[in-house]
Amino acid sequence: MSHDEFPTDDPAVVTCGLPYANGDLHVGHLRTYVAGDALSRGLRRIGQQTAFVCGSDMHGTPVAVNAAEDGVEPREFAQEYHETYAETFPKFNVEFDNYGHTDDATNTELTQEFVRSWVDGDHVHEKEIEVAWDTEEDQPLPDRFVEGTCPYCGEQARGDECDEGCQRHLEPGDIEDPVSTITGNPAEYRTREHKFLRLADFQDYLQGFLDRIEGTDNAKNQPREWIEGELQDLCITRDMDWGIDYPADDGEGDAEDLVLYVWVDAPIEYVASTKQYSERVGADEYDWEQVWKIGGETEHGTEWDDDWTAESGDIVHVIGRDIIQHHAVFWPAMLRGAGYNEPRSILATGFVGIDGKALSTSRNRAVWADEYLAAGFHPDLFRYYIATGAGLETDVDFSWDRFAERVNGELVGNVGNFAYRSLLFAHRNYDGTPDTDVSDDVRERIESAIAEFRSAVRAYDVRALAELATDLSNYGNEYIQRSEPWNLVDDDPERARQVIRDCVQLAKAVAVVMQPVLPGKAERLWGQLGEAGSVADVSLETALETPPVTFDEPEELFEQVEDDHVEALNDELQTRVESEPADGSETDDASADGADDDTPDLEPLETDRISFGDFEGVDMRVGEIVSAESVADADKLLKLEVDIGHEVRQVVAGLAELHDVEELPGTRVILLANMEQATIFGVESNGMVLAAGDEADLLTTHEDAPLGTRVQ
Numbered sequence: 001m002s003h004d005e006f007p008t009d010d011p012a013v014v015t016c017g018l019p020y021a022n023g024d025l026h027v028g029h030l031r032t033y034v035a036g037d038a039l040s041r042g043l044r045r046i047g048q049q050t051a052f053v054c055g056s057d058m059h060g061t062p063v064a065v066n067a068a069e070d071g072v073e074p075r076e077f078a079q080e081y082h083e084t085y086a087e088t089f090p091k092f093n094v095e096f097d098n099y100g101h102t103d104d105a106t107n108t109e110l111t112q113e114f115v116r117s118w119v120d121g122d123h124v125h126e127k128e129i130e131v132a133w134d135t136e137e138d139q140p141l142p143d144r145f146v147e148g149t150c151p152y153c154g155e156q157a158r159g160d161e162c163d164e165g166c167q168r169h170l171e172p173g174d175i176e177d178p179v180s181t182i183t184g185n186p187a188e189y190r191t192r193e194h195k196f197l198r199l200a201d202f203q204d205y206l207q208g209f210l211d212r213i214e215g216t217d218n219a220k221n222q223p224r225e226w227i228e229g230e231l232q233d234l235c236i237t238r239d240m241d242w243g244i245d246y247p248a249d250d251g252e253g254d255a256e257d258l259v260l261y262v263w264v265d266a267p268i269e270y271v272a273s274t275k276q277y278s279e280r281v282g283a284d285e286y287d288w289e290q291v292w293k294i295g296g297e298t299e300h301g302t303e304w305d306d307d308w309t310a311e312s313g314d315i316v317h318v319i320g321r322d323i324i325q326h327h328a329v330f331w332p333a334m335l336r337g338a339g340y341n342e343p344r345s346i347l348a349t350g351f352v353g354i355d356g357k358a359l360s361t362s363r364n365r366a367v368w369a370d371e372y373l374a375a376g377f378h379p380d381l382f383r384y385y386i387a388t389g390a391g392l393e394t395d396v397d398f399s400w401d402r403f404a405e406r407v408n409g410e411l412v413g414n415v416g417n418f419a420y421r422s423l424l425f426a427h428r429n430y431d432g433t434p435d436t437d438v439s440d441d442v443r444e445r446i447e448s449a450i451a452e453f454r455s456a457v458r459a460y461d462v463r464a465l466a467e468l469a470t471d472l473s474n475y476g477n478e479y480i481q482r483s484e485p486w487n488l489v490d491d492d493p494e495r496a497r498q499v500i501r502d503c504v505q506l507a508k509a510v511a512v513v514m515q516p517v518l519p520g521k522a523e524r525l526w527g528q529l530g531e532a533g534s535v536a537d538v539s540l541e542t543a544l545e546t547p548p549v550t551f552d553e554p555e556e557l558f559e560q561v562e563d564d565h566v567e568a569l570n571d572e573l574q575t576r577v578e579s580e581p582a583d584g585s586e587t588d589d590a591s592a593d594g595a596d597d598d599t600p601d602l603e604p605l606e607t608d609r610i611s612f613g614d615f616e617g618v619d620m621r622v623g624e625i626v627s628a629e630s631v632a633d634a635d636k637l638l639k640l641e642v643d644i645g646h647e648v649r650q651v652v653a654g655l656a657e658l659h660d661v662e663e664l665p666g667t668r669v670i671l672l673a674n675m676e677q678a679t680i681f682g683v684e685s686n687g688m689v690l691a692a693g694d695e696a697d698l699l700t701t702h703e704d705a706p707l708g709t710r711v712q
């Protein structure tokens with residue numbers, strides 16, 4: 001069953017993963033919020049009624065741990081960060097219709113209602129489990145109060161999340177070799193009673209849900225693996241004071257000293273925040289129940305058949321890719337168990353790296369939100385950079401050098417240059433828009449930009465959306481270059497009038513299509529065109545309407561990023577990273593980012609993409625080393641005979657100092673078979689054995705694909 005195309009008749013809501021109120025915002029967080037903001041603006045522009053909501057995640061151990069370190073109460077600690085976030089987002093032109101927090105009355109009431117619904121639907125049960133315990137402090141160690149080894153992948157993990165490894169959610173008691181983060185002592189396991197949501201009740205439903213869901217491939221595909229086999233119960237309570245109380249009136253056991261797990265009340269804030277928005281503007285204007293609730297079908301989830309799809313509003317979640325499981329497995333089950341609508345789409349954004357390495361808050365290798373703003377750059381420049389850096393689910397690298405290059409080349413040199421020269425020429429020669437009709441070619445070009453805009457929004461393709469303005473400006477610049485209107489004014493005034501008329505129209509279209517990603521700059525260009533009102537309020541088709549007859553002399557839309565400014569910012573970042581101890585403990589994280597791990601120094605990723613066709617030209621085969629011997633006069637080189645099914649190839653490889661010659665025969669390797677032939681130290685080399693890094697870690701296959709099998 002597929003969804004109606006946007007714009008639909010129902011209201012939509014776009015949400016962003018809630019930031020944990022426990023640390024400063026950095027560019028890694030901002031990527032998700034910029035994407036959500038641009039997308040909601042894009043949806044509105046194509047006529048979709050849309051609310052854009054979020055809130056701070058106040059509860060849970062991420063906040064409690066940091067508050068304890070600072071010696072303040074969690075509420076006070078979280079409130080301060082919440083207020084900072086609420087002030088910071090608008091400075092990046094991230095304009096939520098409502099920004100709440102999980103500790104307010106709306107969310108508390110809704111959360112307890114959800115839990116009561118699950119209890120009524122018989123989806124909650126109580127059982128005894130082993131929880132980690134600090135014997136010195138004599139207290140339980142929920143979630144981030146404990147660290148240890150992930151039982152799934154063996155990486156170092158937090159109590160509730162394998163953040164550095166497989167990204168899986170961990171249940172209390174799952175983690176191996178638990179260590180208390182309070183005292184550093186090995187923790188012991190003790191038996192406690194807790195409440196569980198029986199996810200297995202929703203297993204069939206979730207299968208169907210994952211078939212219906214739209215969004216990024218990672219969000220659609222990764223969860224399939226997680227719901228194979230019977231789903232584990234989700235422990236929904238914790239031994240803590242800080243959080244929303246488990247509603248004790250469930251008629252089963254004593255739950256008075258339990259609070260709800262932070263991942264219970266956090267996503268419910270999406271609903272609570274929409275409700276607050278609705279209450280503020282009135283249900284006639286925007287009805288949160290129309291979006292989130294299922295129109296009077298039945299009371300609770302289990303009675304529905306599992307293929308049933310909601311005829312309600314459209315819920316779009318934009319999150320970091322580290323919290324896919326929470327949104328694509330737990331959350332739909334939670335919603336369904338409470339009689340709520342399901343998400344239409346989940347967009348999981350990749351991480352943001354810094355200068356080719358992982359962003360690391362513990363090493364202070366991050367570009368902070370405040371730092372960007374203090375540098376005096378317009379927020380739209382960052383928005384553009386991050387939106388166009390890669391497709392949503394791909395990691396993006398942030399570097400000040402690249403930032404300057406992109407801003408100067410694409411925004412200053414292309415978009416800004418086009419708008420400025422067009423409007424200046426028009427103002428000086430015609431006092432505004434020349435009095436003639438737009439040419440057919442230009443009209444068609446704008447029409448196709450409008451169509452591309454619609455399809456980009458429908459495909460949730462924020463990068464394509466961001467690139468519309470540069471593409472259109474490119475077209476305009478080429479048009480001006482080709483026509484040379486400055487030479488036409490005297491020789492062929494009619495033609496000059498036509499060219500400039502077209503360019504002013506193109507500039508107007510640029511303002512309209514760039515608005516989702518560059519809202520501040522779009523507004524400015526709108527004003528320069530002498531247009532009334534806000535460009536945010538007009539329809540896409542306005543791009544084709546005639547601009548005002550007169551307008552003032554324009555100003556440059558973008559400012560050049562200067563080299564010495566970039567140099568200073570680079571130095572600052574470098575000094576900061578070097579001054580941090582390499583083994584600094586992690587102090588900051590947020591649910592919307594991740595990527596806070598310390599990885600070895602890696603070569604930066606190639607920014608130039610190759611086409612699939614280019615890749616197809618690379619012929620890599622599974623091979624096996626038949627023999628290996630040293631090459632005369634070359635300490636590092638070995639002459640290998642490699643069997644690749646069709647034939648045995650002789651290749652020369654620099655493996656002598658890194659591998660035991662005796663042990664190489666029989667090793668399965670990957671051979672680049674169509675590498676050009678070479679003669680190395682007098683020995684013919686007919687292919688290349690693939691290996692990773694300075695240690696020449698040989699590539700091989702996991703299973704036993706026959707020799708000669710092509711790698712694809």
Ligand SMILES: [Zn+2]
Binds near residue numbers: 162
């Ligand atoms: Zn793991």
